[in-house]
Amino acid sequence: MTSPSLLKHRAFMRFWIGQMAASFAFQMLLVGMGWQIYNLTDSALSLGLVGLARYAPQLFLTLYAGHVADNHDRQAIMLISRALMTLSIAVLAITSMLGSITAEIIYGCCIAMGISRAFEMPATQAMVPNIVGQALLAKAMTWTASGREATTIIGPAIGGIIYIWGAGALYTSSVLCSLLSAVILFKLDYRREQRPRQPVTLDSLLGGLRFTWRNPVIFGSISLDMFAVLIGSVTSLLPIIARDVLETGPWGLGVLRSSIAVGAMLMSIYLAWRPVGNRVGIKMFISVAIFGAMTILFGVSQTLWLSVLALMVMGAADMVSVVIRSTLVQLETPDEMRGRVSAVNSFFISTSNQLGEFESGVLAAWVGAVPAILIGGVGTLGIVALWGYWFPTLLRRDRLESDPESK
Template sequence: MPSLFKHTNFVHYWIGQIASSFAFQMLTVGIGWQMYNLTNSPMALGLVGLCQFLPQLTLTLVVGHMADRYNRRLICVFSRLIMTMTVAVLAISNITDHISATIIYSCAVMLGAARAFEMPANQAILPNLVPEALLSRAMSAIASAREISVIAGPALGGLIYLLGPTTLYSTSSLCFLLSSVIMFFLHYNFVVKAKAPINMTHLLGGLRFVRNNKVILGSVSLDMFAVLLGGATALLPIVAKDILHTGPWGLGLLRCAPALGALLVSVYLSRRPLEHSVGKIMFAAVASFGVATILFGLSSTLILSLAALTLMGASDMISVVIRSTLIQIETPDDMRGRVSAANSIFIGSSNQLGEFESGVTAAWFGVIPAILIGGIGTIAVVGIWMYLFPTLVHRNRLEKDNT
């Protein structure tokens, strides 16, 4: 099998992904810790996730259309420049001592809007940078790059925060700027087969395609509901401070633990891609995610919490690689922008909306019950989805087959 890293364009793309992910993960630590210090409210942490999700929801049809009609590389460049300026606002607000929950919410909305445009364009670029035979490995390599950043970003972000939130936000802003510059110089020839008319038929094409393809619909909805219920990342500042009695450095470790598990799995899958029973493996991975979430909820020590989060990250990465590869292989290139936009709604629902759900349930029932409810709900979703999507359960290979 030829090496991925002989493809120069892929290498540039890979480095740009590291810089962007590094910036976002450091930013997540800073926003979470500062918001909880300002408000001491689990609901406030959940609202940050909701503020990022709503723009993704409302802009889905527009961003998918643009990713299929306009140069995807330039969309990524401009989106990351907006992220750069948004994070700079947070840094300036701290310098001038005007930072508030309202400013953080406003910046979260801007970040959500920028990511709404960036995500489908960015996802749709990759299949044009490597041969299809290398796509599964490329997905794993990109996941490895992201998880390296997720490990280093939160841990370093927690340490940088000790120097003040201004320093952290400034560092994050510079990383976003570096990523946009790298993407600007990426050699990527985007060709539009035909200028599709702007009408609802075209705009809804991605959602319609996902709805009609049971393999894609089952995999993305499984991930959405599982992480929506089982994602406890929004509660990590509370767990770190009130349950584990640690500081920003401990929060950084908790943030990077899932990425460590994900990195180990993604490196393995980039060398040994899945070849058989991918459907059953995906369901088993999501169930393991639920079990690890329950273990995390029951933990009262930092070491056990780190172990549970590592298992969560490893399980989630298996699901991510299978889902992402299936989407790209099953989708025609001229629809990848709209389908990726539809997929971003599922991702946004499971991440940002999941943070809101975690904040609400924690406010109602308490932090530990909220985490346990989420883990149990994830396992229940796996059973229901195995019944609803038998085609996905019996999917044997990532490539199209007749099983």
């Protein structure tokens, strides 16, 4: 008879492989959209608008998506969302191959992707504790983060190479990866606690937000990450830095995007071998401070190798913060609230990533790409100082599992 522990490992590995295929598709997609729209418009603002178009649906749908994740089949939600994502990428592929792609089509597909991710992210995040159990949760989060960063390394690099044959070829490759993910996850052996469904009420919709606000460990960790990345994000400006500062082509852009993930994956391997352990609060704050310092170094760099090094250290520092934050959120939240709290967490992540891209694009259009990056790095260091003062409970947190000081 197969042991329950082995069954959990098998189910998680199937879930992990499916998620990695989807992440691989998305990372290739980002390289194609960024390079294509910058060449179509020659505008830094257009790079920001791509992020805004993906973010806007999540702004309006996140709370409802969390309620749906707590009251409906999370696996079905994930698969439907994945189907919408695949359809959106297919539109980009077809219009690119026909030569009819426009900036407006890209923005429209980004909106559809934003709708997909608004529902998918809280559902998939809330599934993990049910698949592996709390005893294996920290390792599962590390493996998930490690795999995601691996695809972030390989995806942009391969995406930059495939783009040599055109955007249509790149988007088609993304479609195939997304379809593979759906097939793998379709037969996932997943079970969750059965509970009566709650009606859609204002109280239910705001439940996750209230829970997050009242827990200084959860709110402090996700808001620290949100504002640090919102202010210090450089991702949307990489096409400008690659073409205009470092004078490279799509391959160089792929290398830059992969560099962040190389550092993150190396750190995740280290964390799998040597878990964070104690003093998790101070380690999280230090990692975010290093992220800000490396943002400044990237902004002043004029050579590819130094830019790559700065991005690698940024990725490693961010990985420490990601593992601590994601594990704390799941361990501090009861299962009946995980969909809604994961939706709040997803909203904060999307705000930092997509709105951060928009903010970077607007600021770069106003003051230039390099000054915008330097402002972001200095701002991130300021955020660390403020959050250390405002959230002493998080700063003093010793271990990932609950302790008296976290209450």
